[in-house]
Amino acid sequence: MIKQLAAHIKDYKTASIKTGIYVSFEVLMEVAIPFLMAYLIDYGIEAGNMNLIIGLGLGMLLAAGLSLFFGLLSAHYAAKASAGYAKNLRQAIFYKVQEFSFTNIDKFSTASLITRQTTDITNIQNAYQMIIRVAVRAPIMLIFSLVMAFSINPELSLIFLAVIPLLGVGLYVIVVKAHPIFEKVFRTYDHLNNVVQENLRGIRVVKSFVREDHEEKKFEEVSERIYQQFSKAEKILAFNAPLMQFAIYTSILLISWFGAQMIVSGYMTTGQLASLITYATSILMSLMMLSFVFVMITISRASAERVVEVLNETVDLENPNSPVTTVKNGNVTFTNVGFSYSNSLDKLCLQDVNLKIASGQTIGIIGGTGSSKSSLVQLIPRLYDVTTGIVEVGDVDVRKYDLQTLRDAVSVVLQKNILFSGTIKENLRWGNKEATDEQMIHACKLAQADEFISAFPDGYDTYIEQGGGNVSGGQKQRLCIARALLKNPKILILDDSTSAVDTRTDALIREAFLKEIPHITKFIIAQRIASVMDADAIIVMEEGRIDAMGSHEELLASNEIYQEVYHSQLKGGNDFDEQ
Ligand SMILES: Nc1ncnc2c1ncn2[C@@H]1O[C@H](COP(=O)(O)OP(=O)(O)OP(=O)(O)O)[C@@H](O)[C@H]1O
Numbered sequence: 001m002i003k004q005l006a007a008h009i010k011d012y013k014t015a016s017i018k019t020g021i022y023v024s025f026e027v028l029m030e031v032a033i034p035f036l037m038a039y040l041i042d043y044g045i046e047a048g049n050m051n052l053i054i055g056l057g058l059g060m061l062l063a064a065g066l067s068l069f070f071g072l073l074s075a076h077y078a079a080k081a082s083a084g085y086a087k088n089l090r091q092a093i094f095y096k097v098q099e100f101s102f103t104n105i106d107k108f109s110t111a112s113l114i115t116r117q118t119t120d121i122t123n124i125q126n127a128y129q130m131i132i133r134v135a136v137r138a139p140i141m142l143i144f145s146l147v148m149a150f151s152i153n154p155e156l157s158l159i160f161l162a163v164i165p166l167l168g169v170g171l172y173v174i175v176v177k178a179h180p181i182f183e184k185v186f187r188t189y190d191h192l193n194n195v196v197q198e199n200l201r202g203i204r205v206v207k208s209f210v211r212e213d214h215e216e217k218k219f220e221e222v223s224e225r226i227y228q229q230f231s232k233a234e235k236i237l238a239f240n241a242p243l244m245q246f247a248i249y250t251s252i253l254l255i256s257w258f259g260a261q262m263i264v265s266g267y268m269t270t271g272q273l274a275s276l277i278t279y280a281t282s283i284l285m286s287l288m289m290l291s292f293v294f295v296m297i298t299i300s301r302a303s304a305e306r307v308v309e310v311l312n313e314t315v316d317l318e319n320p321n322s323p324v325t326t327v328k329n330g331n332v333t334f335t336n337v338g339f340s341y342s343n344s345l346d347k348l349c350l351q352d353v354n355l356k357i358a359s360g361q362t363i364g365i366i367g368g369t370g371s372s373k374s375s376l377v378q379l380i381p382r383l384y385d386v387t388t389g390i391v392e393v394g395d396v397d398v399r400k401y402d403l404q405t406l407r408d409a410v411s412v413v414l415q416k417n418i419l420f421s422g423t424i425k426e427n428l429r430w431g432n433k434e435a436t437d438e439q440m441i442h443a444c445k446l447a448q449a450d451e452f453i454s455a456f457p458d459g460y461d462t463y464i465e466q467g468g469g470n471v472s473g474g475q476k477q478r479l480c481i482a483r484a485l486l487k488n489p490k491i492l493i494l495d496d497s498t499s500a501v502d503t504r505t506d507a508l509i510r511e512a513f514l515k516e517i518p519h520i521t522k523f524i525i526a527q528r529i530a531s532v533m534d535a536d537a538i539i540v541m542e543e544g545r546i547d548a549m550g551s552h553e554e555l556l557a558s559n560e561i562y563q564e565v566y567h568s569q570l571k572g573g574n575d576f577d578e579q
Pocket residue numbers: 106341349367368369370371372373374375376415496
C-alpha cells in the first residue's frame with residue numbers, strides 16, 4: 001500500500017526531500033543550544049569569564065535564529081509537498097474513475113467516491129505533511145539528545161532506557177485499539193454523504209411528499225453515529241497525552257533527584273544537570289511528536305486503504321490488445337447471449353438471446369418493466385460485457401473493437417439520461433466536438449428539437465442548468481436524441497427516449513428518421529405500440545427472454561403478450577393530442 005501511495009508523490013519528491021533537509025538543519029541548531037548553555041554556565045558564569053559569556057551568548061542567538069530560518073523553510077516545503085501530493089492523488093482517483101466500466105461504477109457509490117476524494121485525501125495530506133517534518137525531526141532529535149545525555153552522564157541517562165519501552169507499549173495499545181474505529185468512522189462518512197446527496201438531488205420529491213421530517217431524522221441518525229464513533233476513537237487517542245506527560249515528568253523528577261545528590265557529592269556540575277534536564281525534555285518531546293505521528297498514521301491508514309482500493313480496482317472493460325478500429329456496417333448479431341449484472345450464471349437477467357439484424361433495419365423492442373430491455377441494448381456498445389455468448393457489431397465481436405471506435409459507431413440515448421450544465425450547443429457537441437452549426441441544426445430538426453430551441457430567446461446558446469432542470473422532460477429527451485445523432489453513428493439506440501414526448505412529435509421523429517437516416521440501424525425501446533408498430537421487426541421481451549419477434553401484423557396475429565398490450569392501449573384511447 002505504501003509503495004503504491006508513494007508512487008503518486010511524483011513531481012513533489014524534491015519538495016519532500018528539501019523539507020527533510022531543512023528540518024535536519026533546524027533540529028541541529030536547536031540541540032546545539034543546550035550544549036552551549038552548559039558551557040556558558042560551567043566555564044562562563046562560574047568562572048566569571050565575561051568574554052566567553054558574550055561569545056557563547058551570541059552563538060546561542062545565532063543558533064536560535066538559524067533554527068527559526070530553517071524551520072520556516074521546512075514548513076514552506078512541507079506545505080507545498082503535501083498539498084501537491086494530495087493534488088496528484090485526487091487526480092489519480094478521478095482519472096481512474098473515468099476509466100471505470102458501468103460494472104465498476106455500480107460497485108462504488110457516488111457518495112463513497114466523493115468522501116474518498118475529499119476527506120480521505122485530506123487525511124492523507126495531513127499525515128504526509130506530519131511525516132515528512134516530524135518523522136525526520138523526532139528521530140534526529142531523539143538520537144542526538146540521547147548521545148549528548150549519555151556523554152554528560154551515562155548513569156542518569158539509564159532512566160530513559162527504562163521509560164522508552166514503557167511508552168512504546170502504551171502507544172501500541174492505543175493505535176491497535178483506535179484503528180478499527182476509524183475504519184468504521186469513514187464508512188459512516190460515506191453513508192452521511194449518501195444521505196445528503198440523495199436529499200439534495202431529490203429535494204423536489206422530498207418537498208412534494210412532505211418528507212422533510214423523515215429526511216431530518218435520517219440525517220440526525222447518521223450524524224449522531226459519526227459523533228459517537230469519533231468521540232470513542234478520540235477518547236482512546238486522548239490517552240496519548242497523559243501517558244507522555246507522565247513519562248516526561250517522572251523522568252525529570254528522577255533526574256533532578258539523583259542529579260542533586262551527584263552535584264552535592266561532586267560527581268556533576270550544575271551546568272551539566274541543567275543541560276541534562278533540557279536534553280531530557282527534548283528526548284521526551286521527540287517521543288511525544290513520534291506518538292502524534294503514530295496517531296496521525298492511525299487515522300490516515302483507514303483513509304489510505306480506501307484510496308488505494310479505488311486505485312487498485314481492476315477495470316473490467318479494457319481495450320483489447322490489437323483492437324479493430326473500424327466498424328464496417330450496422331449489422332448486429334446476438335448468439336446465445338446470457339447476461340448477469342453480478343456476473344453469476346444463476347442470476348441471469350438475460351437468457352438465450354439470439355438475434356440477427358441487418359444494417360439499416362428499424363427494430364422495436366417492447367416488454368414489461370424489468371423485462372431486461374435496457375440490459376439487452378446496453379450490450380451492443382459494450383457498456384457491459386456478456387456473461388455467456390457473443391454480441392457482434394459489423395460482424396465482429398464487440399470485445400475486439402477499440403472502445404472508442406465501437407461507442408462512436410453505436411450511439412445510445414440512455415433511459416436515465418442527463419444534460420450537463422452549459423449551453424445547448426455545448427451539450428450537443430458531446431456528440432461531436434467539431435460539429436458545425438448547420439450539423440447541429442440538422443440533428444435537432446431530425447429530433448424535432450429545433451422548433452423549441454429557436455423559440456428560446458437565446459436559441460442554441462440557451463444555458464442548461466445542472467441536470468437539465470430548466471427544460472421540460474420531453475425537451476430534454478429530444479436534446480439527448482439530437483446529441484446522439486450528431487455522432488453520425490452506424491447504430492442508434494433509443495431507450496424509452498420519447499416517453500415524455502407527445503405522440504404527434506414522436507411520429508414526426510420516426511418519420512424524419514425513416515426519410516433522412518435510412519442507412520442507420522435503429523433500436524427503439526418503447527412503451528407505446530404506436531412507437532414501434534411500423535418497425536421492420538418488433539422484439540417482445542418477457543422476463544429476460546425474447547418471447548417473439550416479427551412485424552406488427554405477425555405479432556398481432558400470433559403473440560399473446562403483444563395482443564394484450566395492443567388492445568389495452570387501444571381501449572385506453574389515443575393521447576389527447578393525436579389527430
Ligand atoms: N445496474 C444494475 N445492477 C443490478 N441489477 C440491475 C441493474 N440494472 C438493472 N438491473 C436489474 O435487471 C433487470 C432488468 O432491468 P432492465 O433495466 O433491463 O429492465 P427494462 O426492461 O429496461 O425495464 P424498464 O421498462 O422499467 O426500463 C431488473 O430486474 C433490474 O432490477
